[in-house]
Amino acid sequence: MTLRVFRKLCLAASLVLAAGPVLAETAQTHEQRIDRLTDSMVVLMPFGTIFESVAAADPSWPAMERADEISARQLVCLRGELSTEGYRRYARGMVQVYADANPGRLDSDIALVESGVAEMFGKLVLAGAEGERTGVQADPEQLLAGYAPEQLEAFMTFFSAEEHAGLRELAGLGNQLNTAKSAEENEAAGEQLGSALAGKLMARAMDTCGVKLP
Incomplete structure (x- = not known):
C-alpha cells in the first residue's frame, strides 16, 4: 500500500466518522418531529381522555356486564390500552408510518396542528x-x-384543503367532516366517526390483551 493510498483511506474514514453524529442528529430530529405530531394527534382526537373519564366512573369498565369472562389481569390491560398513554402508543405507530412516507410534510403539518387546530x-x-x-x-x-x-382560518383550511387530506386521514377524519356540509351533517358524520374509531380502538385493545369474547 502506497502512502498516497493510505492517506486517502484515512481521509475517507475520517469523513465517515465525522458524518456519524450528523446522521444521528438527523434521525433524532425526525423522531422528535414524530413525537410532536403524535402529541398533536392525541390532543386533536382525545379518545384517551374520554376513555379515562368513563373508566374513572366505572371500575368495571370496559368489561361491565361481561366481567365474569375477563380476568383481572386482562381488565387492567384493557384499561391501560384504553387510556391517554395507550391511545398515544396507537397514534405514534400511525404517525410513524405517515412521517416515514411524507418526511417533507412534517414541518408544515406540525406547524398547522400546533397553531391551534388540534386544540x-x-x-x-x-x-x-x-x-x-x-x-x-x-x-x-x-x-x-x-x-x-x-387560527380559525387554519382550522378551516385543515378541513377543506386537499393538500391536508393525508393529515386528516392520519387523524382518523378522512373527508367525512367538511366545511361544505351543514352543521347537522357534520354532527352526524362526527358521531359515526367517533363510534367507528372507538370500536377500532376497543378491538385493538382486546387483541393486545388477549381477550376473546364470543
Whole structure:
C-alpha cells in the first residue's frame, strides 16, 4: 500500500466518522418531529381522555356486564390500552408510518396542528362527548370564541384543503367532516366517526390483551 493510498483511506474514514453524529442528529430530529405530531394527534382526537373519564366512573369498565369472562389481569390491560398513554402508543405507530412516507410534510403539518387546530378540534370532541353524557350540548361558536382569526382560518383550511387530506386521514377524519356540509351533517358524520374509531380502538385493545369474547 502506497502512502498516497493510505492517506486517502484515512481521509475517507475520517469523513465517515465525522458524518456519524450528523446522521444521528438527523434521525433524532425526525423522531422528535414524530413525537410532536403524535402529541398533536392525541390532543386533536382525545379518545384517551374520554376513555379515562368513563373508566374513572366505572371500575368495571370496559368489561361491565361481561366481567365474569375477563380476568383481572386482562381488565387492567384493557384499561391501560384504553387510556391517554395507550391511545398515544396507537397514534405514534400511525404517525410513524405517515412521517416515514411524507418526511417533507412534517414541518408544515406540525406547524398547522400546533397553531391551534388540534386544540380547537379536541375541545369540540370533548364537548360533544360531555354533551352525550349530560344531554346538554355546548355551542361550538362559544368554544372557539377566544381564538385569533388566523387560527380559525387554519382550522378551516385543515378541513377543506386537499393538500391536508393525508393529515386528516392520519387523524382518523378522512373527508367525512367538511366545511361544505351543514352543521347537522357534520354532527352526524362526527358521531359515526367517533363510534367507528372507538370500536377500532376497543378491538385493538382486546387483541393486545388477549381477550376473546364470543
